[in-house]
Every structure is written in C-alpha cells, then in structure tokens.
Amino acid sequence: MSNRKKRDDGRTARAAQMRRERERADARRTQLTVGAIVAAIVVIIVAAGAAIFASERGGGGATPHDLTNDFGIVYSAQSIGSDQAVKGVKPVKVVFYEDFQCPTCRAWEQQVGSYVKQHVNLGVISVEYRPIAILDQASTTNYSSRAANAAFCVFNSQGAAAFHSFHDILYANQPAEGSAGLDDSTLNQMAEQAGADNVSSCIDNQDFSGTVTDATDAASQNNIVETPTIFVDGKELQGPQPNTAPGLPELADAVLAAGAGQAPPSPSPNNQQGAGGSSASQGR
C-alpha cells in the first residue's frame, strides 16, 4: 500500500516536472520568437532611417563669394560703396543672426532699420548679417531655408547693397507662421525689385541650400538657439527685461559704448558726422 502510494507520488512528481520543463521550453521558444521579431523590426526601421538620412541634402556645395567665415554678409560703408563714410572712424561691428520667417526679427528690423542704414552709410557701424534657417517647421514649404537661399543668391549676384534691399523686402512681406510661405516666383520678383534680375534659377534650384545648412549648423555650434541674436562689438545684446528681445535703445546704447572706446572723435553720431566730414577732406 505504502509502496504503491510512493510509486504513484513519484510518477506524479515526474509528470509535474516534465510539464514544468515543457512549459519552460515553450516560454524560452516564445521569448526567442519575440526577440527575433523585435530585432527584425528594429533592423528594418534603422535601415529605412539610414536610407532617408542618406538621401537628405547635406551642407557644402557652392558658396556665395565674399561670404565671411561665419556665413555672414557684411553690410558696411565699404561694402556698399557709401560716399558719406566718415574717415578715420572704425565702424562698430554688429552681428545679426536672422531667420526671415521670424516675427521678432521683423519687429527688430522695423525698429532699427533706418538707424542701421544711416549709421552704416556713415561708417559708424558695420552689420554682418548671418541668415540661418531654424524655423522651417513654421511653414509648410521650408520658407526659412528658401528665403535664406534667395538672400544668398541676391548677395552672390549683386553684392551687399542689393542683399540689404532684398532683406528689407523680405521682412516687409514676411508670411505668417504656419502658412505656406511665399513661393519661389514671388521670391524672384522680390529679388528683381532689389536689383537682382538674374537669380531665378538660383532661387528655383536652391543653389545655396548647402550654405544655408552649414550656416544654420555653425550658428547652432555657437549656441545660437534663437533669432534674433545680436552681438555688438562681440557682446550679446540683451533685451530691456529677461525674456524680451532687444530694441533700438539697447542697440544705440551698445554702439555708443563700444564706439567710445575706439573712435577718436566724439562718440555721438551727429558730432561724428561733422567732425568726420572735415577730417575726410583733410585726408585727401
């Protein structure tokens, strides 16, 4: 009796163990299956992603001539051939990172536009415009990149003065964020208005898209994370309060402060004009 019970118990235990082993083997198989499917899915996604990345246009390609090493366009009395330039005054360097889709850049331009034009003409300041494209998401057609490319086209073909007119026209006609932006033929009409009537293929083919990519990348590496970002004499211009954009008062103050350290005549622009006028004639 006890022997038989023992035998039965042994049989049950063996059966239970076999069942457990079978279940463990099943679980292992299922785990392997899951692992294999996951691996396959990951491989497919990574391969597809790599193909997408490879097909994307990168930087490089043609570069507009006379661009600075930082992908900037120098707008100065010298580069536009101003005849009002004050001799003996070293212009204060202003650097302006801009995105033609950026409303704050537009507001900045509206405030400082005439001040900049006047002081560049006099040679009191020089502005290095660094167009970048960080707001492609704000239009359905990558307007940021296309507008920056068009600006490089105009500069490459007609120089700094035409670039600056085009730049003004771009801001005056800035499309709303979230819209389709302006199409290439509109950009071309605006370029013609700015004096560049030979850039339609440059705009259509985005000849300088590589430059735009490189410029944007370079700005990012310099920790430029927003537009407008403005430097006067190497110092970043801050707004009147935290989280506000700087305006004309901040720019004018910073230019005066920087100019006081280097310009021999009085730093006031009006005095400089008078004093510079006479020194210019003496120089000749």
Add this chain to the structure above:
Amino acid sequence: MAVDVTWRSRVDIAWPWLALVARLVLGGVWLAAGAAKIGDPEASVRAVRAYQLVPDPLERAVGYSLPLLEICLGVLLVIGLAQRLVAIASAVLLAVFIVGIASAWARGLQIECGCFGGGGASGGDPTAGYRWDILRDVGLLVLAGLLAWRPTSRFSVDGLLYPDPRTREVP
C-alpha cells in the same frame, strides 16, 4: 451572476481594453515625434545641442538616433510586441526628456523642446512651453508605467504569442 461582478473584476475585464488605448496613445505619440524629426535630422541635432546637456561629440549621434528610437518604440507599442520591455524603455526615455526640459527651464535657457521636430529654437518667453511639455510627458509617463505594470492588452502580438487565459476569457 451580476452580483458576482465586483469592482475588481470589472477592472480586470476592462484592463486589456484600457491597456490597448494606452498602447495606441503612447505609440502614436512616439510615431508622430519620430516622423516629425526624421525628415530633418540636422534640426534634431540642433535641438539636442540647444539643451547643452550632451557632450559635443555625441550630439550628432543622439540627434540622429532619437527619431529612430522613437519610431521603433512607436511601432512595437502599436503592434503590441514585447510590451513590458517597450513600456519600460518608453518610461525611461520620457523621464530623460522630463529631466532635460526641467533642467533647461531651471537654467533659464530659452529653447523649445524640439519634441516634435524643430531645432530647439525659440521665439519669446518659453515658460509656458516648458510647463506644457512637462505636463504632457508626465501624462505619457503614467501611461507607460501602467503598461509596464500590467502589459496584458487586447489585439497585441504578445497576446498571440503568449496565450493568456485571462484575455481569452474576456468576451
């Protein structure tokens, strides 16, 4: 019969369906975020750089792999494969994002999260953006936590591979 249906068993019955919804929401968000980034990986690199948390040599690698990782998680969640593992990975990634955004906020950086593409560049005051981004990510983290806790859900590949009596009994 109806008397026997306690609150707990109601949750048991409803859970696989709730988990399905959680899976689809979380997976959908991953897919949307990955798809928005994959078309412009350079913007993704810029967004990573804008946080100033990743060492320079790794920025590019992180910027390029993030959209791929997000799409992988999204696909696995939507089809319901290796759900617990994927839920845990999602929770970890979301926690990293939350820490990143909170740290950008705390350091006074003026950036956009770049969560759904974009290069991390911001216009004006970013505070409202940070708050909303963190709230959204915390919500998603809760979903990921629930899925990691009880991954059993309807219409999942896991359900086909691991026949679970509980899901089979559900009408």
